[in-house]
Amino acid sequence: MxxxxxxxxxxxxxxxxxxDQFIFEHILCEVAPSVQLEVRASEKEIVDVVNQWQPDLIFLDFNLPNDGGVECLQSLKQCKDSHLFPVIIYSxxxxPKDIETAFDxxxxxxIQKADHYVKVKDMLCSFIEMPKRA
Structure with missing residues (x-):
């Protein structure tokens, strides 16, 4: 391929x-080996990570411990240039309540996490082909 x-x-x-981190990283390396991946397990210091590393795309599990997914998304929107990186909930x-909160x-x-390798691969491919925001 x-x-x-x-x-x-x-x-x-x-x-x-x-x-889930392992599967995501493995598939990303297969479909787009040149794409850099940074992985974090919590919302801690996420604003600093984003401001320093400047990702093009963020996948966020809304199911982080202690309601961390909601807190993390709120923090991400406070980052400088937050309009430049789309946030995709992958959970x-x-x-319906979680979905509405995420969009708000x-x-x-x-996107609901897929339990099948091919579905995860297809999902990642569709977003990797997405143009960067300007």
Missing amino acids: QAQTTSIQRILLIDADDD SLFN LGAIQY
Whole structure:
């Protein structure tokens, strides 16, 4: 499989589940090896990470411990240039209230975590091909 050319160069994954982190990283390396991935397990110091690293795209698990997903999304929207990086909720939580909250806080999409390798791969490919925001 040939690597895809993409304008997305840096992805930040915020997810507390080690297995989900591993799967995400493995698939990303397969479909877009040139894309850099930064992984965080919590919302702690996330504003500093984003301001220094400047990701092109953020995947956030809304199911972080202690309501951390909501707090994290609120913090992300306070970052300088927050309009430049889309935040995609990628979570096992999938109820209308969570979805509404995520969109109210600025997420551009809410995706339920897939339990199948091919579905995760297809999802990642669709976002990697997305143009960067200007």
